[in-house]
Amino acid sequence: MATAATLLVSGCSDDSSSSSSTGDGDSSSGASPTATRAGSSETTGAGLSGSIDVGGRSLQLTCNGLGAPTILLEGGEGQPGGALAAIRTAYEAKHLVCTYDRANVGASDPAPTPRKATAMTADLHRLLRQADVPGDYVLVGTSAGGLLVQAYARAYPDEVAGVVALNPVPPWDQWSTLGLREMSPQERTGEKAYYAGENGESLDYRDLSAAVAAAPAPPGVPFHLVISTIAQCESPHDVCSRTYPAYEKIMRAVSQQWPGGKIDEVQAGHEIHLDNLPAVQAAVDDVLSR
Numbered sequence: 176m177a178t179a180a181t182l183l184v185s186g187c188s189d190d191s192s193s194s195s196s197t198g199d200g201d202s203s204s205g206a207s208p209t210a211t212r213a214g215s216s217e218t219t220g221a222g223l224s225g226s227i228d229v230g231g232r233s234l235q236l237t238c239n240g241l242g243a244p245t246i247l248l249e250g251g252e253g254q255p256g257g258a259l260a261a262i263r264t265a266y267e268a269k270h271l272v273c274t275y276d277r278a279n280v281g282a283s284d285p286a287p288t289p290r291k292a293t294a295m296t297a298d299l300h301r302l303l304r305q306a307d308v309p310g311d312y313v314l315v316g317t318s319a320g321g322l323l324v325q326a327y328a329r330a331y332p333d334e335v336a337g338v339v340a341l342n343p344v345p346p347w348d349q350w351s352t353l354g355l356r357e358m359s360p361q362e363r364t365g366e367k368a369y370y371a372g373e374n375g376e377s378l379d380y381r382d383l384s385a386a387v388a389a390a391p392a393p394p395g396v397p398f399h400l401v402i403s404t405i406a407q408c409e410s411p412h413d414v415c416s417r418t419y420p421a422y423e424k425i426m427r428a429v430s431q432q433w434p435g436g437k438i439d440e441v442q443a444g445h446e447i448h449l450d451n452l453p454a455v456q457a458a459v460d461d462v463l464s465r
């Protein structure tokens with residue numbers, strides 16, 4: 176039985192089908208950063224690509240384009256950075272746009288699991304520092320990445336110029352009541368396990384949710400949330416459709432927690448950037464303009 180999180184939030188499309196590697200321990204390569212800059216910033220734009228050491232482990236980073244603020248893309252569960260190529264291509268003519276593979280994903284090294292919020296935000300913080308990626312950052316995240324960008328913005332608010340969350344994983348406290356209420360006992364069991372780390376990337380969504388709730392939303396950081404309509408669900412009676420009203424209610428509450436937060440509901444599948452790129456661009460442009 177597929178759970179609501181795997182249907183509505185993480186697996187309606189390609190999140191869990193992207194290649195990923197998992198591991199239970201730290202892989203200590205001891206290697207120094209091997210990233211290389213390509214091209215001239217005056218002519219072909221700035222590019223930074225390679226394997227960056229973040230403290231005994233390496234994460235794969237790719238940056239293209241030139242211009243401030245830097246746009247950082249955070250993929251869905253199990254997705255390497257390249258999965259968000261459509262957004263990168265839309266903005267790299269005017270902005271430096273960076274993607275990366277999280278630990279246990281794509282070309283990056285494995286890390287202990289389940290993955291906790293502090294470890295994940297610290298990984299990204301070290302990656303950006305080690306690679307000298309210029310801030311401030313506009314964070315754009317989809318699905319799992321939509322929750323991660325919220326956690327990062329609250330952990331490092333002075334580095335963040337804006338946040339865009341696309342169909343983010345809902346916070347556990349609200350989802351465990353409103354969402355699970357619409358599930359069968361079997362579905363509830365699966366959902367609890369999924370949030371605890373039994374998912375394609377061993378992410379502890381409960382811990383990530385707690386990290387977002389623990390710190391107030393940065394008052395000077397514009398926030399724009401975009402969700403797909405219930406049309407993304409396959410059947411009027413499946414768990415996705417049954418829990419969708421709860422998801423919609425929670426997402427509206429999430430947007431209201433951010434000063435100046437906005438929310439759009441658009442026609443698209445779970446991967447909004449693939450089905451409705453103009454809606455994503457409208458949200459990113461809004462954040463860039465504020």
